Amino acid sequence: MQEIMPGIEPEKRDRILNAAIEEFATFPYEKASTNHIVAKAGISKGLLFHYFGSKQELYEQLVGFVIEKMYRSIMDRIDWNESDLFERLKQIALIKMEVQQAYPHLFDFLLKVISNQHLAKAAEMIEFYKGYGLDFAQVSQDIYTRNVDYGKFRDPATTREAVNIVRWSLEKYGEELLAQMSSDTPLDLAQAAVSMNHYMDILKQSFYKPSLEQEGHAV
Amino acid sequence: MQEIMPGIEPEKRDRILNAAIEEFATFPYEKASTNHIVAKAGISKGLLFHYFGSKQELYEQLVGFVIEKMYRSIMDRIDWNESDLFERLKQIALIKMEVQQAYPHLFDFLLKVISNQHLAKAAEMIEFYKGYGLDFAQVSQDIYTRNVDYGKFRDPATTREAVNIVRWSLEKYGEELLAQMSSDTPLDLAQAAVSMNHYMDILKQSFYKPSLEQEGHAV
DNA sequence: TCTTTGTTGACCAGAGTGGTCAATTTCAGT
DNA sequence: ACTGAAATTGACCACTCTGGTCAACAAAGA
16 A cells, blocks of 8 residues: 555656557556557666566556555545436546546456456456445445435336446446547547536436436535 | 358357447447457357457447347337327337336447447448438438328427437336346346336426327327 | 378476576765 | 666577478369
């Protein structure tokens, strides 16, 4: 749980981290090349091994960094008092996009780590982090249960399906926005929030009970 | 447009094709290894080069095969007389899953080819196939326009968004079903169709005009 | 028996691998 | 200006893996 690469200039640190994250997100552990990483980060081979000692240690520190980053991004920004599920899922989607902007391949990498496509060591580490309260399974359960008002839904019999549809829509929409970006302007999060609100309004009308004054949404 | 690997036993042919497709779907062209392919297919190195001559030619024949396979799967099975958009999108989703069953990584590979993550040669070939009427951009446009009855939608102002939500839901649902399978039973397409119908009914109620007798759905 | 076709795997030169280390540059403290 | 420590370099190493070759063998029909 100690700081990664302490005392280095943050700009260079992020360059190295992003290069490594991208490499490990793109290739399985064995095919990920330290040569590629140093080339992409614009540093010498020696420096990388000066910081991390070995490829394996680099990978492990990276896993730690990514888990903590993702966990803190969620925990620091989610408003657990917000009882509207649509708003909460929108918050998640926006957080995800924000992280993706600073570390474009962080999520891909994290997915690979969690689904155990890399070293068996990764599973150990995830278990280890649970001891510190960083439990993604728990978080993703909390998102749908903690302080959520399911009474707003029109039909209890189809609430489960409605929640899935909302989740799928937000995920796919986020993916498509991120895919569009790349060479474009670096992604307007405010704009994304607006159009997500638009979709959420449509879905609320479909799945929530009708009400004379429509639920207001905070931007 | 000639047959791929003519005169070989179909079972061995598919073993080789699937091994190659998986390798090229997993790695970029340069890192895809012919050694891996022959090992996974259970044949000798010499035989692969006896059939294809070189790695590049193997790749190109593979692109051709995959494009034709996907195109024909769609064209042979889609009912262009079906004017209900929901039914049509469901058909697409089911076709996709059916192909995925015979060639599990075909779609990943095709996506990589189309989005030009491999050789520049691939773009050429896609252009070449357009000359024979195999145009994916055209097909994916037809799906949403050719003989579709948009009069069923309740609110013209949000029809575009409704279509997106339906599309996203089907895509995500299909992805989650495929992710679940793997070691499980090899995926029950009939079962998938049933639960997709369930989701489609919910979405029809949300986005279609109310009608006394609900639209029947063909299974 | 001969020819053709399918099939093997040891072998090759070259590229790429993770990792090392002596030599340099950078720079704060005096 | 001098010093010592820290940051940084890249040539180098032993090793693995690469795409591709080819002489040899197996099977089978003529």
